[in-house]
Amino acid sequence: MLLFRERKQIKKKRDIEKWQKALLEGNPSEDSDIFKLVKMLIQRQYDPVILFSFSKRECEFLALQMAKMDLNDDQEKTNIETIFWCAMDLLSDDDKKLPQVSNILPLLKRGIGVHHSGLLPILKEVIEILFQEGLIKCLFATETFSIGLNMPAKTVVFTNVRKFDGDKFRWITSGEYIQMSGRAGRRGIDQRGICILMIDEKMEPSTAKMMLKGSADCLNSAFHLSYNMLLNQLRCEDGDPEKLLRPHFTSFKLIVLFLILRNKQRNWK
Missing domain, CATH: 3.40.50.300 (P-loop containing nucleotide triphosphate hydrolases)
Incomplete structure (x- = not known):
């Protein structure tokens, strides 16, 4: 070697x-x-x-x-x-x-x-x-x-x-x-x-x-949630799993998707 x-x-x-x-x-x-x-x-x-x-x-x-x-x-x-x-x-x-x-x-x-x-x-x-x-x-x-x-x-x-x-x-x-x-x-x-x-x-x-x-490439989050992350977050005294997810790009995209779907639902009514 x-x-x-x-x-x-x-x-x-x-x-x-x-x-x-x-x-x-x-x-x-x-x-x-x-x-x-x-x-x-x-x-x-x-x-x-x-x-x-x-x-x-x-x-x-x-x-x-x-x-x-x-x-x-x-x-x-x-x-x-x-x-x-x-x-x-x-x-x-x-x-x-x-x-x-x-x-x-x-x-x-x-x-x-x-x-x-x-x-x-x-x-x-x-x-x-x-x-x-x-x-x-x-x-x-x-x-x-x-x-x-x-x-x-x-x-x-x-x-x-x-x-x-x-x-x-x-x-x-x-x-x-x-x-x-x-x-x-x-x-x-x-x-x-x-x-x-x-x-x-x-x-x-x-x-x-x-x-x-063609259009620009889609932005995708590189964040991957693991069991270790959740367990380490729960070990903390004020641990909150939602706080771990909230600032990430994936959460932002899901919120935007939710708002789009909600607006579509209102239009159908």
Whole structure:
């Protein structure tokens, strides 16, 4: 078991070193579809661009294909370096030497960013600041970037419209599409936002219609009542099982459903 873990750590270290080397040298993939697409968007001044991928590895792989593209002038590169190291001053000297910290800067200076859960929190925060300031023109991100953060762009690109949900590969839902495509178009700046889907397989018209024109996903409560919860509540001196249920979303939905049914009953009378 220990030997297996050591092998796994060695393989992971080699993968990281390989990624870091490619990040510094640039990956000559100028003939790739993603490179041509981003180049066209930049030439037509459709930046900033957010390119959504559904895996951290794919985010990094696609970003490396852009490593030869330089989207910033000398002044912007200086500003990026200043902001970057001002933020990194919060880290200890040892943390500043981490490969993830030192090796992502060359990519950022070219105006290309990566944003996913595998990055250090301080790095994600810096990348968000640089993107808001217009210093990152092309950002490769996972779908978590579309949730909660106010980071609009002129163009949103879906590098794929199928994702693995932990069980199987499936088409993205209309709610997921709405959430991510909603980043396209900056209020007060752009008259319209641009959304591009990269599709490399056959899609039925009904599937496309449901994805693009469907309604947002229904909200469902993740709260699950168990016997232990009820027993622990009853053990308390002023325990009240109803108090446990009252503030949850499921209770709210049931109350709304009750009011709707009651109004219907009154109309029938």
